[in-house]
Amino acid sequence: MSEPPPLPPPLPVEAPSIPAQKGLFQRLASAGNWIFGLVALIALLAACSVIPVLNFLSLGYLLHVSGTIARTGRIRDGFIGVRKAAVLGSIAAGTWLVVWPARLLSDFWRDAELIAPGSATAKLWHVGLIIVIVIILAHIVWACVRGGKLRHFLWPQPLRFVRWLRTPGKFANSQRLITDYVIGLRLPFYFWLGLRGFVGALAWLIVPVVILFAATRLPVGGSILLSLLGGLLLLLVAIHLPFLQAHFAQSDRFSAMFELREVRRLFLRAPLAFWLALLITLLFAIPLYLLKIELTPRELAWLPSLLFVIFIFPARILTGWAMSRAQRHAQPRHWFPRWLARLGIVPIALAYTLVVYFTPYLSWNGTKSLLEQHAFLVPAPLMAL
Known part of the structure; x- marks a missing residue:
């Protein structure tokens, strides 16, 4: 058998051209x-x-x-x-x-x-x-x-x-x-959206917050009963409010802030995504309550606000992501992830409620700290209203 013809020598590797280099530099500069x-x-x-x-x-x-x-x-x-x-x-x-x-x-x-x-x-x-x-x-x-x-x-x-x-x-x-x-910049649009979102969230939070606020003014017996009632209502609100706000922002309808049935229907289609979004939303709000144990020095007054945005930005992103996943599915998920998410949501909301409950006793602002619902209201860590 005759030997196969030799392979041609490899082509020399050329250096990247100037336009390609410019394209790389432009991409790096853009990034x-x-x-x-x-x-x-x-x-x-x-x-x-x-x-x-x-x-x-x-x-x-x-x-x-x-x-x-x-x-x-x-x-x-x-x-x-x-x-x-x-x-x-x-x-x-x-x-x-x-x-x-x-x-x-x-x-x-x-x-x-x-x-x-x-x-x-x-x-x-x-x-x-x-x-x-x-x-x-x-x-x-x-x-x-x-x-x-x-x-x-x-x-x-x-x-x-x-x-x-x-x-x-x-x-x-x-x-x-x-x-x-x-x-x-669309500043009027953002202002109007934020104002309506604040009013809608306040409508949900006003009852449990007022009950918890009143519980701090009563004797021990009545305080315990009111605290349990206010804590239970706050737990239920904390579970649903982030997704109600996202639903409102998506549709740009103020009535969407109160469409609880629609949010619960979407939960059935992406329960684990809802669980993850709620975990990040409530977990990232807790450090802001811890920052209020002592009065922030004037030279560091910007730090709580910066931390708030750093923490709440990914929470809002995950909330929107969970809503989009639910809308892509036409049917509810299997019963196992649904119940797994339900059981996982309860301890998360309960931990957040306990932190809010004990905040008046630890915060520099006292009972006024109950008004600072960082995860839902205006993003002002040291000034809620």
């Missing part, structure tokens, strides 16, 4: 920008959560996350507005960087005024400070006009600024872009 946007979004939600009225924006956004995932069935759809938050985060970080020269000059001017009030040196520092502030303000506006990215704050591109000043219709275009960006 980094998305991560930065997520961090900025969490910071913005945490900042809004402790400001009265603005905390409805945080609640509305978190409810919209659940409703969107329940509607589409895709978890990635729950990260809403991350790219827009990246722009705001870049503007905040860039502004913080470029104002440092003005801060230093302000310190020099104040020192000069303390040493020799009204002297020529102090006046020179004052004039220099005004000039630097004007330059910095122009630089911030120019960086925002270019897109508000961090690199725009680090390098002003003065020649491009001069060309931009000669461009006709520049202010009209800038106004249109800013208007489109602000409208794209």
Whole structure:
């Protein structure tokens, strides 16, 4: 037999082309920008959560996350507005960087005024400070006009600024872009959704919370009976309320907040998913109660709000995911996972109820802490209403 012909030599491996390398760098830059946007979004939600009225924006956004995932069935759809938050985060970080020269000059001017009030040196520092502030303000506006990215704050591109000043219709275009960006934030929508979600949740919570509140004012005998009644009602509400809120956010109907039968029907179609979502929702709310044992120092007042958003964000995502899984199934699941989930839900809700019950005796805020239902109401860990 003749030998087979030799194989051709392997082709040389070429280095990736410049377009491919650019594509990789662009993907890495896009991923980094998305991560930065997520961090900025969490910071913005945490900042809004402790400001009265603005905390409805945080609640509305978190409810919209659940409703969107329940509607589409895709978890990635729950990260809403991350790219827009990246722009705001870049503007905040860039502004913080470029104002440092003005801060230093302000310190020099104040020192000069303390040493020799009204002297020529102090006046020179004052004039220099005004000039630097004007330059910095122009630089911030120019960086925002270019897109508000961090690199725009680090390098002003003065020649491009001069060309931009000669461009006709520049202010009209800038106004249109800013208007489109602000409208794209959908702030009225989030506020209205959060306000209705808060009112609906309060309607469910008001009875058990008032009963628990009254129990702390009665003698031991009556206090025990009222506490048992209030705790039982709170347990039943805690089991259903996260999914009622997600159902409301999905349909955008306030009446959906009270469609208990529909939520129980959906539970039968995805019982284990409902169990997991409720576990994360109630479990992640407990650390916020523990933070209230002592008064938070003023310099760390931002920490509870930040932890709240970090904990409640995945809980809202899982709640929407559980709702979407239930809607994809036409028939109830087997009786075994249904009863397994029912039996698993009871100790979770009972543990949460016990934590809420003992909170007035451990919290710095006393009985007012009963109003701070972190898992359901406005996301304000230290200020519920």
